[in-house]
Amino acid sequence: MALLARDTVARLKRSLRDGVDETVAEVQKLKNRSLELGKELGHFEAMVQSNQWLQALLTLVKGDADVSSDQARVIGLTVLRGILALIHRRYAEIGLPQLLTTRITAAVDELERWKP
Amino acid sequence: MSSYCQTIETLCVQARELVTALKSMAEVFAQEAVRLFRHDQVTRLRELRARVLHKANNIEREETAASYGATKASLSIGTAMLALGGLAAVATHNRRPLSFGAHLSKTYLSKDVPFGTVRVAIGPGGLPDNVILIPLSRLSRESGKTEPDVEAALKAAGYLPMTSEAFSRFMNDLEGKVLDGSMSLPMTLEQISSGLTFDQGSSGNYG
Numbered sequence: 001m002a003l004l005a006r007d008t009v010a011r012l013k014r015s016l017r018d019g020v021d022e023t024v025a026e027v028q029k030l031k032n033r034s035l036e037l038g039k040e041l042g043h044f045e046a047m048v049q050s051n052q053w054l055q056a057l058l059t060l061v062k063g064d065a066d067v068s069s070d071q072a073r074v075i076g077l078t079v080l081r082g083i084l085a086l087i088h089r090r091y092a093e094i095g096l097p098q099l100l101t102t103r104i105t106a107a108v109d110e111l112e113r114w115k116p
Numbered sequence: 117m118s119s120y121c122q123t124i125e126t127l128c129v130q131a132r133e134l135v136t137a138l139k140s141m142a143e144v145f146a147q148e149a150v151r152l153f154r155h156d157q158v159t160r161l162r163e164l165r166a167r168v169l170h171k172a173n174n175i176e177r178e179e180t181a182a183s184y185g186a187t188k189a190s191l192s193i194g195t196a197m198l199a200l201g202g203l204a205a206v207a208t209h210n211r212r213p214l215s216f217g218a219h220l221s222k223t224y225l226s227k228d229v230p231f232g233t234v235r236v237a238i239g240p241g242g243l244p245d246n247v248i249l250i251p252l253s254r255l256s257r258e259s260g261k262t263e264p265d266v267e268a269a270l271k272a273a274g275y276l277p278m279t280s281e282a283f284s285r286f287m288n289d290l291e292g293k294v295l296d297g298s299m300s301l302p303m304t305l306e307q308i309s310s311g312l313t314f315d316q317g318s319s320g321n322y323g
Contacts, residue, residue: 026118026121029121030120030121031130033121033124033125034124036124036128037124037127037128037131039167040128040131040132040135041131043131043135044131044134044135044138047135047138047139047142047233048138051138051142052150053141053142053145054138054141054142056145057141057145070149073152074145074148074149074152075145077148078144078145078148079154109309112152112155113159
């Protein structure tokens, strides 16, 4: 009886140790992955912080006035040209009114001429 | 636990993609900024060329008017000299009074006075601020020197004179250089001379 009990306890202990080891390994893996994600996010954050164009874009999108006219012009032109290219490629699908295309083209021309 | 791992893995991939997208976006903005910078410089050069050529045309028109006035005046004086010479010859019992008058008026009319030559000159200050127009013929008339002498004096003072047509071609070349990024404003005369090969018009070549 005592022998059986000892054997059972030993098996339970082994099983518990295996479970704990497995969990520790999983937690370790989770920790490593989280650190990796943190690094990527840090990279992302640093990039936004250090790049003048991304900063300006953020400021512009937020509607803050703290962006230079030169930067606003560059970003505005890039975005408007992108929209024009999209319209030209998928004109039928998008179904934009012609007037809007004309206005965007005019805005691009004005921004090109603008001397901040 | 493994589903958390999977989620974090997915987030990692998305973060990497975002970083790549941000990099490309920043590059696009930077390239657009460079393109706009060059475009603005070309616009400045075109405005400068238009302004200079307009002024050169005005000076050329003034020269045409001055030339017309001078021709008219010299014809009147020449005619008067022909008449006076004839009268003087008659009074002095010269056998060929008309010949004497004609000699006098011919001597006066053959005086070669320059008109119409205009030069665009880039000064030591370079482009775009140091471009001047030189009414070469007028300066020559006023100073009593020949046009080549006036032009030589300009060169000696560090100016780079050229005809309006040569200036126009030179500005075309310059626009190309600015657009491809090999030159940019402001430019000193040295940079201009070493960066471009252009002819000066009638006055010779610059290498």
